Amino acid sequence: MDLGKDLVAASATPLVLAILAEGESYGYAILKRVAELSGGHLRWTDGMLYPVLHRLERQRLVAAKWGTAENGRRRRYYRITKDGRAQLAAQRRQWQVVDDTLRGIWMKVQPA
Amino acid sequence: MSAAPMPTTMEDQIAQWRQFLRRRRAIESGDIEELEDHLRNQVTLLSDAGLAGDEAFLVAVKRMGSLDELSREFAREHSERLWKQLVIGDGAAAQASLRSDAFVALGLAVAAALSMKAPALFGHEFNEQATFYPRNASLLILPHLVGYFAWKRGLSITRALLLLLPFAVGAVFANIYPFGVLRSYTGTLTALHLPIALWLVVGISYASGQWFRGHARMDFVRFSGELFIYYVLLALGGGVFIMFTVLMFNAIGINAESLVAKWLLPCGIAGALLVGSWLVEAKQSVIENMAPVLTRVFTPFFTILLLTFLATMAWTGKPIDVQRNVLIAFDLLLVLVVGLVLYAASARDLNAPPNLFDRLQLLLIVSALLVDALALAAIAARISDFGFTPNRVAALGENVILLVNLAWSAVVYARFLSGHGSFAALERWQTAYLPVYSAWAAFVVIAFPPLFSYV
Numbered sequence: 001m002d003l004g005k006d007l008v009a010a011s012a013t014p015l016v017l018a019i020l021a022e023g024e025s026y027g028y029a030i031l032k033r034v035a036e037l038s039g040g041h042l043r044w045t046d047g048m049l050y051p052v053l054h055r056l057e058r059q060r061l062v063a064a065k066w067g068t069a070e071n072g073r074r075r076r077y078y079r080i081t082k083d084g085r086a087q088l089a090a091q092r093r094q095w096q097v098v099d100d101t102l103r104g105i106w107m108k109v110q111p112a
Numbered sequence: 113m114s115a116a117p118m119p120t121t122m123e124d125q126i127a128q129w130r131q132f133l134r135r136r137r138a139i140e141s142g143d144i145e146e147l148e149d150h151l152r153n154q155v156t157l158l159s160d161a162g163l164a165g166d167e168a169f170l171v172a173v174k175r176m177g178s179l180d181e182l183s184r185e186f187a188r189e190h191s192e193r194l195w196k197q198l199v200i201g202d203g204a205a206a207q208a209s210l211r212s213d214a215f216v217a218l219g220l221a222v223a224a225a226l227s228m229k230a231p232a233l234f235g236h237e238f239n240e241q242a243t244f245y246p247r248n249a250s251l252l253i254l255p256h257l258v259g260y261f262a263w264k265r266g267l268s269i270t271r272a273l274l275l276l277l278p279f280a281v282g283a284v285f286a287n288i289y290p291f292g293v294l295r296s297y298t299g300t301l302t303a304l305h306l307p308i309a310l311w312l313v314v315g316i317s318y319a320s321g322q323w324f325r326g327h328a329r330m331d332f333v334r335f336s337g338e339l340f341i342y343y344v345l346l347a348l349g350g351g352v353f354i355m356f357t358v359l360m361f362n363a364i365g366i367n368a369e370s371l372v373a374k375w376l377l378p379c380g381i382a383g384a385l386l387v388g389s390w391l392v393e394a395k396q397s398v399i400e401n402m403a404p405v406l407t408r409v410f411t412p413f414f415t416i417l418l419l420t421f422l423a424t425m426a427w428t429g430k431p432i433d434v435q436r437n438v439l440i441a442f443d444l445l446l447v448l449v450v451g452l453v454l455y456a457a458s459a460r461d462l463n464a465p466p467n468l469f470d471r472l473q474l475l476l477i478v479s480a481l482l483v484d485a486l487a488l489a490a491i492a493a494r495i496s497d498f499g500f501t502p503n504r505v506a507a508l509g510e511n512v513i514l515l516v517n518l519a520w521s522a523v524v525y526a527r528f529l530s531g532h533g534s535f536a537a538l539e540r541w542q543t544a545y546l547p548v549y550s551a552w553a554a555f556v557v558i559a560f561p562p563l564f565s566y567v
Contacts, residue, residue, distance in 0.1 A: 027146060028153040045177030046154065050146060051185040058189070069149065076146045 003042055011042070012052050013061075014091040020062055020080040021088055026069075027053065027076070053078055061087050125169050126151065132179060138187035151176060210394060216263055217390030224256040224386050225379035238378040243295075245378075246303035247286040253382045254310050255279050257389055258317040264393070265320035278313045282306055282557070289561040297502045298561040305506075305553035311336070312550035329543035334458050335392055337403030337451075342388035350380045404459030407452050408469070414452065415472055418479035425486070432490040439507040442487040446514035449480040453521055454542050462536045466529045474525040477518050484515060502564040506556050513552055517545050 019025060019033045027049055034042055056062045061084035069075040080088070126148065133144045151172050158168035176182070228238075228249070236244040255276055262272040286306055291299035318335060319328035354372050361368035424430075432438065456473055488511065498504060524541055527533035 026149070028150045031150075045181070046150060046172075046175045047147060047177040047182040048185055050143060050150075051189040054143075054186075054189050071152075073149055073152070074145055075149050076142075 008042065008044060012044070012049075013056065014088060014095060015042075016049075016052060016056065017061060017080055017084055017088040017091070020078055021085065024077050024079040026078065030078075056084070059083075059087075122155070122165050122169060125166075129173060136179065136183035136186070138183050138190055140190075143186065147176065213264065213394065214390065217260060217386055220256045220260050221383040221386035221390075224253050224382040227252045227256070228378040228382040229375070232374070238374060243291065243299060247299060247306065248283070249303075249381070250307035250310050251279055251283050251286060253385055254307070254314055256382075256386055257314050260386060260389060261314070261317040261320065265317070267317070267320055271321075272317075275313055275317050278310060282310055285558050290566055291561065292566050297567050298564050299566075301502055301506055301560055302557050305556040308553035309550045309557055312547060315546070329546060330458055330539060333454055333543070333546070334401060334403070335389075337455055337458070338392040338401055339385075339388050341402045341406075342391050343384060346384040346388055350376075350384060354380075401459060403455045407455040407459070411452050411456065411469070411472055411476055414448070415476040415479065418476065418483055422479060422482055432487050434490050434494050438487065439491055439504060439511065442484055443507050443510050443514065446480060446484055446511065446518065449476060450514055450517055453477060453518070453538075457535075457539050457542055460535060462534070462539065464535070466531075470525065470529060470535075474522060474529060477522045477525065481515070481518055481522060484511065484518075488515075502560050502567065505564075506560065509552055509556070513548055517542075517548075 015034060015037075016030060019030050019037075022033075025033070030053075031044065031046060031049055034044065053062065053064070057064050057078070060081055062078045063081050064076055064078050066074055067077045129151070130144055130148060133139050133147065134141075139147075154172035154175060155165075155168045158171055159165065163171065231244060231248070231252070232238070238245055258275050258279075259272070261267075262275065267275075286302055289298070289302075291302075315329070315332040315336075316323050318332045322328035354376055357372060357376065358368050425432075453473060453476075456469070495504075520541060521538060524533060524538045528535050528538065
């Protein structure tokens with residue numbers, strides 16, 4: 001099952017923030033974690049993660065710095081900021097509302 | 113199986129992929145590094161999972177997403193990158209070279225400004241009465257520009273010194289002749305023609321040994337056009353700066369006009385040329401060339417103007433009223449048309465088939481030729497009334513040179529449009545013709561004063 005584009009885009013911010021809340025990480029590892037968590041159902045085009053990370057950086061929800069990977073290459077590491085955590089909490093409440101609402105109606109509607 | 117252009121190793125493939133990314137303006141070198149790290153991780157994972165190298169690479173690239181989409185996403189997040197590109201270098205090494213380039217250019221700009229002021233030590237002031245500056249300004253400024261390109265292109269010392277030789281020759285001919293009166297005609301002609309003659313030397317230093325090969329000449333034409341536009345913009349900015357200098361000091365009752373005339377103006381004139389050249393060099397691959405854009409905008413207008421002019425002349429039967437300066441006016445018209453042809457050619461894909469704009473260019477050339485022929489006929493009829501002054505002979509010579517250029521351009525264009533030639537022939541003709549302008553200018557500087565006994 002593949003998710004719709006809009007849903008993927010909407011879930012990107014909370015997902016990335018939540019993964020970074022687990023600890024500092026970098027692009028490739030974040031995507032791997034997304035695949036892991038969603039059981040492979042949530043698929044992004046790999047490259048698209050980076051503009052999202054850059055946007056979060058501009059909004060100061062995450063901070064980035066260059067470090068060195070185990071293979072010796074330069075790698076960009078991201079970590080969540082205080083603002084990022086606040087934003088994550090806010091997003092979490094919003095998604096909770098969406099989730100609750102949908103849950104309420106799922107019971108009454110039979111899938112076609 | 114032989115697949116020559118296909119890169120063989122993984123490193124080659126990644127390098128090529130990087131190359132593709134680099135062409136996207138919204139994606140910067142840091143982003144490329146980040147994406148490359150990702151790609152390598154992905155390839156490693158896929159290889160470990162049992163995919164062959166090529167397959168792993170292809171899958172990894174595909175998962176990365178299409179370049180268009182990717183660069184659109186980057187552009188959406190970093191729209192400012194589509195605008196200001198000049199200061200942002202590509203990588204640390206490029207940044208360092210950009211900085212040293214800036215230092216050398218600014219240093220030479222200061223040097224040019226100072227050498228512009230050096231003659232003041234010997235009593236030559238920069239003012240309207242001075243006959244020294246108009247004749248010598250190009251000799252004081254342009255060697256610095258040659259020096260800049262000699263440094264930038266890594267010319268050997270001997271070659272660089274050789275390039276300074278024409279300036280020494282120019283200095284001799286600009287100053288040994290006993291130009292009589294304050295505003296002697298031949299003196300003014302020297303002032304006007306010496307920069308044109310020496311501009312060729314700048315071109316040779318720009319091309320650094322490639323002048324007779326490849327597209328160096330056309331690159332120099334592009335450079336010259338952009339430099340002209342930058343210079344005009346810098347001059348406008350300089351005018352505003354000078355205006356504020358005078359106004360502000362006026363407010364506290366100090367007259368700054370002599371400071372402006374003696375220092376700001378000469379130093380600005382010299383320094384702006386170096387700064388402009390550096391800007392053109394620094395941004396050449398980053399910002400679209402303006403000269404061809406202006407050419408595209410104005411070619412239709414000038415074509416309409418010339419055609420309307422011809423039609424009006426035919427309709428009313430009015431002849432060209434031969435005034436004293438009419439020849440110079442038509443020279444300038446031809447210069448403009450040659451410029452339009454040259455800069456249109458400078459931006460054209462040589463292999464593209466003829467299009468509407470090419471037809472328009474041919475129409476422009478032919479109508480300019482007609483107008484000029486009418487003007488020449490009118491002048492020829494009355495040349496004996498006027499006599500052969502140095503100005504008129506110089507103007508006539510230039511008219512002939514430009515006319516020959518345009519006439520042959522028309523032939524080449526017509527051949528190209530009828531499918532019997534390539535556009536490259538026009539570029540070859542235009543670039544081969546460049547030294548002619550300088551040769552004539554040098555002739556005017558060297559031979560005219562004695563020919564016309566220094567009037």
